[in-house]
Amino acid sequence: MKTQNLIVGQGLAGTLLYHHLTKRGARCMIIDDDHATCASAVAAGFVNPISGRRLILSDDFEKYYAEAEATYREMERTLREHLFEPKDIVRFYDSFTEQKNWSERKDRIKSAPYVKSFQPAGLYRRWFHDPYGSLVIKGHICHLHRLLSSFREQTGPDHIVPGAFDAARLEVTADGVAYRGIQAKRVIFCEGFRVTQNHYFAKLPWKHAKGEILLLEHEGPPLPDKIFNFGKWAYRASDKTVRLGTTFYWRTIDTEPSEEARREILARAETRIVFPYTIKQQYAGVRPVLLDLNPVAGLHPRHPRVGILNGFGAKGVLRGPHAARQLAEYLTEGRPIDRSINISRFNI
Ligand SMILES: Cc1cc2nc3c(=O)[nH]c(=O)nc-3n(C[C@H](O)[C@H](O)[C@H](O)COP(=O)(O)OP(=O)(O)OC[C@H]3O[C@@H](n4cnc5c(N)ncnc54)[C@H](O)[C@@H]3O)c2cc1C
Known part of the structure; x- marks a missing residue:
């Protein structure tokens, strides 16, 4: 051949x-x-224009986003599959101070056009502990x-x-x-x-970074079709399942799910998730990273x-x-x- x-x-x-x-x-x-x-x-396949606690616009977002979207649209036509779509990222505030800081800075910072709205506390109370409200960021997901x-x-x-x-x-x-x-x-x-x-x-x-994700199964109403961010993220995988992640580990580089990552993800989730769930699966992968x-x-x-x-x-x-x-x-x-x-x- x-x-x-x-x-x-x-x-x-x-x-x-x-x-x-x-x-x-x-x-x-x-x-x-x-x-x-x-x-x-x-x-997970997310694209998030904003990073960190101070909600700074990622340097590379404006440089690479248009080309990324155009490429996935092209591949959608070739493969006749729905691959890339806008997905709101609901970023919960951690405190009233954080909420106040954002509203004072919001008209002056470069990331402002990527923030859709402020949402009051309690909007997602069926699923999350949400005492300080949230911001909605214009994100995307690629169904990898x-x-x-x-x-x-x-x-x-x-x-x-x-x-x-x-x-x-x-x-x-x-x-x-x-x-x-x-x-x-x-x-x-x-x-x-x-x-x-x-x-x-x-x-x-090379400085690869291992990451892990849990698949949860739950009863009750499906999670709204958004990415929820609270230090970790959660999003609906199906009406009854949620994917929850992730971790960054640089020491052990393999694709074996670990107890350490599971504990770390669940510890964070416990501060926010209020719906009962069982863990169905745990996945591990390695991000290939250069220094x-x-x-x-x-x-x-x-x-x-x-x-x-x-x-x-x-x-x-x-x-x-x-x-x-x-x-x-x-x-x-x-x-x-x-x-x-x-x-x-x-x-x-
Ligand atoms: C938990 C986790 C969450 C992530 N979330 C996001 C996210 O939300 N957004 C985002 O943009 N990125 C995310 N990433 C990063 C993203 O996954 C990587 O940037 C990207 O997938 C790397 O793609 P790749 O093709 O280089 O490597 P891989 O996806 O690892 O592909 C390499 C392929 O080569 C195969 N292979 C390797 N060696 C051989 C061999 N000798 N013979 C045959 N086949 C071989 C492997 O099996 C695999 O199929 C995440 C990563 C992880 C681990």
Whole structure:
């Protein structure tokens, strides 16, 4: 079998890269091990324009949002699936002081256009302890699980090869790469956090962050279809289930659910959630993160047949489309990749 680009990993990075390359007429094949360690399959998929307790507009939001939305809309048309939608983020105040500070600052700060309204205390009392009211932030959600599975179904077995990629079987020459009967011009690694086992790119300054999520089942009225934020977040997964997360751990990097994370999430939830629930599932994933918190895209400086797209961190939905497009344009048209995400910013 012949192709131009052999992509390893079909998480968000591999899927976006395939989209941008094929859109430009390049041929691709993807190898993926059935999402064995896929952060994208675990992630909530939120885009939140505002960060932190002081409700500051995230630096990268205005720079990347329009392109992200346009890319997911394009993929919606290709895959004929509903993937990306506005979703209000209800951010509960922690105190009257916080509420007062916001109303004093609200006309002066850059994040103000992304805040829809103030909501009085008690509006969500059937589900949450809500004594100080809340702000409604204009957020979005990308249904990542749906994106990955419909991409996989529709792209089909001729272009997606199931199974674990075995690095020992890869042959790299000056003219291209060969892997188990597949001949390609190059291989691009989109392996998420498992990049640290890849000898070409393991030396980049990685600082991955493990995150966990609980799936709760409950009786009574369904949670309103919004993202509730109280240090942790909760949102409706179905009429009877709620997803609750998340954690950031840098010490243990694996995809095993942990007691420590479960305790941390529940301790926070107990201060807010008033509906009775049972825990049905716990999921763990690893955000692939570089020390400077930017993605990385490009070809290896000494092995030009070997490339990478990775490091999407905690903002894959927002930042992934731009990074994937930049790499696709570089590979198909030779356009330079932005310095901030270019692999050339590192010495490897
Ligand atoms: C709990 C949690 C919550 C998150 N919430 C959000 C959020 O709300 N918004 C947001 O924007 N981001 C969020 N993220 C971050 C987001 O998940 C990542 O930025 C993004 O998914 C990374 O995508 P990726 O394709 O680089 O890696 P991955 O999604 O991990 O994909 C890598 C793929 O490659 C496969 N693979 C790896 N090695 C091999 C191999 N040798 N052979 C075959 N296949 C291989 C893996 O199994 C996987 O399918 C969250 C992450 C976590 C863990």
